[in-house]
Amino acid sequence: MKVIPLGSRLLIKPIKEERKTEGGIVLPDTAKEKPMKAEVIEVGKDVEDLDIKAGDKVIFSKYAGTEIKIDDEDFIVIDQDDILAKIED
Amino acid sequence: MKVIPLGSRLLIKPIKEERKTEGGIVLPDTAKEKPMKAEVIEVGKDVEDLDIKAGDKVIFSKYAGTEIKIDDEDFIVIDQDDILAKIED
Amino acid sequence: MKVIPLGSRLLIKPIKEERKTEGGIVLPDTAKEKPMKAEVIEVGKDVEDLDIKAGDKVIFSKYAGTEIKIDDEDFIVIDQDDILAKIED
Amino acid sequence: MKVIPLGSRLLIKPIKEERKTEGGIVLPDTAKEKPMKAEVIEVGKDVEDLDIKAGDKVIFSKYAGTEIKIDDEDFIVIDQDDILAKIED
Amino acid sequence: MKVIPLGSRLLIKPIKEERKTEGGIVLPDTAKEKPMKAEVIEVGKDVEDLDIKAGDKVIFSKYAGTEIKIDDEDFIVIDQDDILAKIED
Amino acid sequence: MKVIPLGSRLLIKPIKEERKTEGGIVLPDTAKEKPMKAEVIEVGKDVEDLDIKAGDKVIFSKYAGTEIKIDDEDFIVIDQDDILAKIED
Amino acid sequence: MKVIPLGSRLLIKPIKEERKTEGGIVLPDTAKEKPMKAEVIEVGKDVEDLDIKAGDKVIFSKYAGTEIKIDDEDFIVIDQDDILAKIED
Numbered sequence: 333m334k335v336i337p338l339g340s341r342l343l344i345k346p347i348k349e350e351r352k353t354e355g356g357i358v359l360p361d362t363a364k365e366k367p368m369k370a371e372v373i374e375v376g377k378d379v380e381d382l383d384i385k386a387g388d389k390v391i392f393s394k395y396a397g398t399e400i401k402i403d404d405e406d407f408i409v410i411d412q413d414d415i416l417a418k419i420e421d
Numbered sequence: 422m423k424v425i426p427l428g429s430r431l432l433i434k435p436i437k438e439e440r441k442t443e444g445g446i447v448l449p450d451t452a453k454e455k456p457m458k459a460e461v462i463e464v465g466k467d468v469e470d471l472d473i474k475a476g477d478k479v480i481f482s483k484y485a486g487t488e489i490k491i492d493d494e495d496f497i498v499i500d501q502d503d504i505l506a507k508i509e510d
Numbered sequence: 511m512k513v514i515p516l517g518s519r520l521l522i523k524p525i526k527e528e529r530k531t532e533g534g535i536v537l538p539d540t541a542k543e544k545p546m547k548a549e550v551i552e553v554g555k556d557v558e559d560l561d562i563k564a565g566d567k568v569i570f571s572k573y574a575g576t577e578i579k580i581d582d583e584d585f586i587v588i589d590q591d592d593i594l595a596k597i598e599d
Numbered sequence: 600m601k602v603i604p605l606g607s608r609l610l611i612k613p614i615k616e617e618r619k620t621e622g623g624i625v626l627p628d629t630a631k632e633k634p635m636k637a638e639v640i641e642v643g644k645d646v647e648d649l650d651i652k653a654g655d656k657v658i659f660s661k662y663a664g665t666e667i668k669i670d671d672e673d674f675i676v677i678d679q680d681d682i683l684a685k686i687e688d
Numbered sequence: 689m690k691v692i693p694l695g696s697r698l699l700i701k702p703i704k705e706e707r708k709t710e711g712g713i714v715l716p717d718t719a720k721e722k723p724m725k726a727e728v729i730e731v732g733k734d735v736e737d738l739d740i741k742a743g744d745k746v747i748f749s750k751y752a753g754t755e756i757k758i759d760d761e762d763f764i765v766i767d768q769d770d771i772l773a774k775i776e777d
Numbered sequence: 778m779k780v781i782p783l784g785s786r787l788l789i790k791p792i793k794e795e796r797k798t799e800g801g802i803v804l805p806d807t808a809k810e811k812p813m814k815a816e817v818i819e820v821g822k823d824v825e826d827l828d829i830k831a832g833d834k835v836i837f838s839k840y841a842g843t844e845i846k847i848d849d850e851d852f853i854v855i856d857q858d859d860i861l862a863k864i865e866d
Numbered sequence: 867m868k869v870i871p872l873g874s875r876l877l878i879k880p881i882k883e884e885r886k887t888e889g890g891i892v893l894p895d896t897a898k899e900k901p902m903k904a905e906v907i908e909v910g911k912d913v914e915d916l917d918i919k920a921g922d923k924v925i926f927s928k929y930a931g932t933e934i935k936i937d938d939e940d941f942i943v944i945d946q947d948d949i950l951a952k953i954e955d
Contacts, residue, residue, distance in 0.1 A: 334509045335480065338473070341505060377472070383911070384872070391869070391934060391943065398505055400480060409480065409505045416875060416932055416943045420868045423598040424569070427562070430594060466561070487594055489569060498569065498594045512687045513658070516651070519683060555650070576683055578658060587658070587683045601776040602747065605740070608772060644739070665772055667747060676747070676772045690865045691836065694829070697861060733828070754861055756836060765836065765861045779954045780925070783918070786950060822917070843950055845925060854925065854950045 335402055337376040340412045342384070344370040344392065345405070368394045369419070370408065379412045389419040424491055426465040429501045431473070433459040433481065434494070457483045458508070459497065468501045478508040513580055515554040518590045520562070522548040522570065523583070546572045547597070548586065557590045567597040602669055604643040607679045609651070611637040611659065612672070635661045636686070637675065646679045656686040691758055692730055696768045698740070699730040700748065701761070724750045725775070726764065735768045745775040780847055781819055785857045787829070788819040789837065790850070813839045814864070815853065824857045834864040869936055871910040874946045876918070878904040878926065879939070902928045903953070904942065913946045923953040 337343045347369045372388045384390065397410030426432045436458045461477045473479065486499030515521045525547045550566045562568065575588030604610045614636045639655045651657065664677030693699045703725045728744045740746065753766030782788045792814045817833045829835065842855030871877045881903045906922045918924065931944030 336507045336509060338479075338504055338506055339502075343506065390872075391932075393932065398480075398482065400506075413873075415872055417872055417877065417934075418870045420870060425596045425598060427568075427593055427595055428591075432595065487569075487571065489595075514685045514687060516657075516682055516684055517680075521684065576658075576660065578684075603774045603776060605746075605771055605773055606769075610773065665747075665749065667773075692863045692865060694835075694860055694862055695858075699862065754836075754838065756862075781952045781954060783924075783949055783951055784947075788951065843925075843927065845951075 333402065335374065335400070335407070335409075337374055337409050339376050340378045340380075341376045341409050342372055342379060342412060342415065343374040344390065344397075344408050344410055344415075345373050346370045346408060347389070368392055373407065376412075384412075384415065384418060389421075390415050391417045391419065422491065424463065424489070424496070424498075426463055426498050428465050429467045429469075430465045430498050431461055431468060431501060431504065432463040433479065433486075433497050433499055433504075434462050435459045435497060436478070457481055462496065465501075473501075473504065473507060478510075479504050480506045480508065511580065513552065513578070513585070513587075515552055515587050517554050518556045518558075519554045519587050520550055520557060520590060520593065521552040522550050522568065522575075522586050522588055522593075524548045524586060525567070546570055551585065554590075562590075562593065562596060567599075568593050569595045569597065600669065602641065602667070602674070602676075604641055604676050606643050607645045607647075608643045608676050609639055609646060609679060609682065610641040611657065611664075611675050611677055611682075612640050613637045613675060614656070635659055640674065643679075651679075651682065651685060656688075657682050658684045658686065689758065690730075691756070691763070691765075693732040693765050695732050696734045696736075697732045697765050698728055698735060698768060698771065700726040700746065700753075700764050700766055700771075701729050702726045702764060703745070724748055729763065732768075740768075740771065740774060745777075746771050747773045747775065778847065779819075780845070780852070780854075782821040782854050784821050785823045785825075786821045786854050787817055787824060787857060787860065789815040789835065789842075789853050789855055789860075790818050791815045791853060792834070813837055818852065821857075829857075829860065829863060834866075835860050836862045836864065867936065869908065869934070869941070869943075871908055871943050873910050874912045874914075875910045875943050876906055876913060876946060876949065877908040878924065878931075878942050878944055878949075879907050880904045880942060881923070902926055907941065910946075918946075918949065918952060923955075924949050925951045925953065 335343055368391070370390055370392055372384055372386050372390055374386060375384060392408075392410055393414045393416060396414035397408040400407050400409060424432055457480070459479055459481055461473055461475050461479060464473060464475060481497075481499055482503045482505060485503035486497040489496050489498060513521055546569070548568055548570055550562055550564050550568060553562060553564060570586075570588055571592045571594060574592035575586040578585050578587060602610055635658070637657055637659055639651055639653050639657055642652060659675075659677055660681045660683060663681035664675040667674050667676060691699055724747070726746055726748055728740055728742050728746060731740060731742060748764075748766055749770045749772060752770035753764040756763050756765060780788055813836070815835055815837055817829055817831050817835060820829060820831060837853075837855055838859045838861060841859035842853040845852050845854060869877055902925070904924055904926055906918055906920050906924060909918060909920060926942075926944055927948045927950060930948035931942040934941050934943060
């Protein structure tokens with residue numbers, strides 16, 4: 333089963349991480365618009381403004397997008413405008 | 422009797438599913454904007470941005486669109502912007 | 511006396527129907543945006559995006575438009591964007 | 600003294616009518632956006648989308664526009680978008 | 689000292705008038721958006737849509753614009769969109 | 778140290794003046810959107826619609842813009858749209 | 867690890883400074899929209915309207931943008947429109 337995001341949306345998989353990691357990104361609890369880290373799974377065909385492809389790690393606005401479950405795992409369908417940044421190791 | 426959605430709208434038929442299925446999509450109860458699964462019945466003639474046709478399975482924003490009944494069955498007239506993703510088996 | 515809707519508006523005549531008819535469309539009571547069935551009477555000259563003409567049956571958003579009375583009958587002046595779908599028998 | 604409406608505005612003169620006339624238009628009391636009948640007095644030079652000229656009878660949105668008095672009579676300066684329909688006898 | 693309104697703004701001088709004059713315009717007290725009469729003093733260089741020049745009498749939306757005092761007299765800097773009509777004697 | 782306003786913004790220095798001066802501009806206390814007088818210090822490179830340059834005296838909307846301090850003096854970074862008028866002596 | 871801001875966003879690092887410095891910029895406590903000083907770290911590829919590059923000092927709107935932590939240090943992903951001014955020494 334495959335979920336294909338439409339228009340300028342992406343399918344992303346949130347990455348749960350420790351609150352504070354050595355050399356990692358820690359996202360604040362109290363920020364009104366909480367960002368989160370995710371892996372890009374599928375990119376809608378109208379996502380043309382971003383240099384983003386499947387497998388990329390990104391930071392996104394936490395309350396943006398729509399949560400869905402596929403095979404019991406959590407995913408988010410989110411618009412490209414709510415992807416804030418790309419993370420490169 | 423046939424209902425033809427106008428402009429960029431679609432006529433879709435919601436698919437009721439178990440809360441948790443093996444290998445299926447389970448949609449969360451608590452999400453503020455609850456997504457739902459539906460089958461596309463009719464596509465308005467101005468729906469040009471989507472790769473969507475009658476028979477496709479889609480995920481849509483639950484509170485979007487207008488519910489109607491045709492021959493005692495529930496349908497929804499919904500704008501293409503509220504179709505989040507397409508599901509392929 | 512004739513009422514000609516201006517711009518992209520239409521003059522429609524609501525069709526009152528039973529709550530539940532055999533093979534007919536039944537519109538839900540509880541939906542926040544209640545749709546209704548109507549017959550198109552006059553089409554404004556800027557209504558160009560719709561395949562709608564006088565005599566057509568349509569579904570429209572109930573709270574949209576402005577109610578008027580002509581010769582003691584109820585009519586609605588409504589924008590084309592609030593016409594959701596066309597009904598064909 | 601002459602009042603010339605600017606841009607896409609019109610100067611109209613509300614027509615007071617009985618609540619219920621034979622073969623006339625009766626406007627509902629309870630509608631949230633109460634329509635009213637008026638005669639067009641002056642048409643602003645940018646009113647180009649309407650087939651409306653001085654002397655025409657129109658239906659307009661009651662709460663739209665700005666009321667003014669000229670020589671002790673009531674007039675309304677109103678935008679063309681708030682003219683809903685034209686009445687022909 | 690000269691005040692030059694910028695962009696599509698005008699400098700106008702409100703005309704105080706009796707509540708009810710013979711053959712004059714009387715502006716209602718109770719209207720939510722109270723119109724007022726003024727003389728145009730200066731016209732901004734981007735005011736191109738109006739047939740308005742210094743010396744013209746106009747009706748404007750009372751709560752629009754910004755009041756200033758020049759040499760102890762009251763003036764208003766107001767956008768052209770808030771000038772409703774021109775008055776000709 | 779130099780502060781260069783970006784885009785269509787200007788750096789201005791508010792001019793404090795007496796409430797009521799002979800032949801000067803006095804700005805009202807009670808106006809909802811209080812205007813103020815300022816001197817233009819720096820003009821952003823996208824400020825193209827205005828005939829405004831460093832040294833000019835202007836009237837601006839008081840609550841618009843962002844106050845900053847440079848070397849203990851008050852300045853405001855403000856968008857060109859919030860500059861209402863230019864003052865010439 | 868590198869964070870690359872997407873679209874018209876920038877990655878900036880806030881500069882904490884004393885409330886009042888000799889010849890420095892002091893930002894007011896009470897301003898509704900508190901500005902802050904930051905160093906630009908990364909510039910998104912669609913940031914084309916600004917004359918801003920990595921290493922520049924800028925003033926930005928405090929409540930704009932999204933706070934993130936990279937290797938235990940505070941950064942902000944912010945849209946170019948929320949960068950108010952550039953500081954040159």
